[in-house]
Structures are given as structure tokens and as C-alpha cells.
Amino acid sequence: xxxxxxxxxxxxxxDSRPSEDNTAIRRRRVCPDCGGRFTTFERVQLRExxxxxKNGRRVPFDRDKLMRSVQVALRKRSVDPERVERMVxxxxxxxxxxxxxxxxxxxxxxxxxxxxxxxxxxxxxRFASVYRNFRDSEDFKQVLGELSGEDAKG
Numbered sequence: 103x104x105x106x107x108x109x110x111x112x113x114x115x116x117d118s119r120p121s122e123d124n125t126a127i128r129r130r131r132v133c134p135d136c137g138g139r140f141t142t143f144e145r146v147q148l149r150e151x152x153x154x155x156k157n158g159r160r161v162p163f164d165r166d167k168l169m170r171s172v173q174v175a176l177r178k179r180s181v182d183p184e185r186v187e188r189m190v191x192x193x194x195x196x197x198x199x200x201x202x203x204x205x206x207x208x209x210x211x212x213x214x215x216x217x218x219x220x221x222x223x224x225x226x227x228r229f230a231s232v233y234r235n236f237r238d239s240e241d242f243k244q245v246l247g248e249l250s251g252e253d254a255k256g
Contacts, residue, residue, distance in 0.1 A: 105138055108136040168193065172225075181221055
């Protein structure tokens with residue numbers, strides 16, 4: 103593993119242990135050149151996933167990108183990071199186990215919205231505003247109506 107501080111390609115593992123939810127191995131590493139310490143996580147990957155974007159491009163699935171977009175929606179919200187990690191792990195497991203090596207970006211967005219809805223309604227609305235490309239306040243009213251179980255038009 104390359105050192106994030108000096109770029110040395112040879113770092114040493116000082117400690118390994120399972121993550122709290124047992125879905126990854128947490129490794130503490132140290133760089134022999136600069137002495138920098140950092141943590142890495144090793145996860146099981148059941149299959150290589152490819153994301154089919156709306157514009158037709160195909161890109162490799164990136165779990166970290168999913169996590170970042172969820173964290174942006176949750177910014178300044180008091181949601182336990184462990185719950186967020188479990189939600190993202192669940193989405194990845196669903197995608198890996200559905201049998202398709204190619205998944206649409208819409209499918210990923212829908213699963214993220216579903217997960218956020220159960221975690222935090224404000225984060226759900228934030229994510230929906232980007233994912234659904236809201237244009238005006240009516241779009242927000244519609245999503246808020248969905249949250250309350252009403253038809254937002256009425």
C-alpha cells in the first residue's frame with residue numbers, strides 16, 4: 103500500500119482487526135521512510151460491477167463515490183456513522199448479489215434514496231434534489247408529500 107504522505111510504495115502493517123460490522127479488515131499501517139501512520143480497510147468484493155451512466159458511458163462501480171454522495175446528503179445531520187456504513191454495505195451487497203455485472207446509475211440512486219429515507223428524512227430530500235434534478239419548489243413539495251404519504255399536488 104502506497105504511503106499517502108510521501109508516496110513510498112512499501113508500508114508496513116502494524117495492526118489488523120475486523121471492522122465493527124465484520125464486513126472489512128481494518129489495518130493500521132506505518133511508512134518506514136517518513137514515519138506516517140494511516141488506516142486502510144480491506145473488503146470482500148463478490149464481483150466486478152460496471153455502472154451504466156445516463157449518457158451511455160460505462161464506468162467501474164466505486165463504493166467510495168457512493169459513500170461520499172451519501173455523506174454529502176447527511177452533512178451536519180446527527181446520524182451514527184455506523185448506521186451509514188451498514189446502509190452503504192447493504193446497497194453494495196444488493197448490487198453484487200443481484201446477478202448483473204452491469205448496473206444502471208438510476209438503480210444505485212434508487213437504493214441510496216431508499217436507504218436515506220430510513221436514516222434521515224432531511225438527507226433523503228437533499229439527495230433527491232440532486233438525484234432527481236429538482237428545478238423548482240414544486241419538486242420539493244412533491245418529495246415532501248411522498249414523505250408524509252400524501253399526494254403533493256393536492
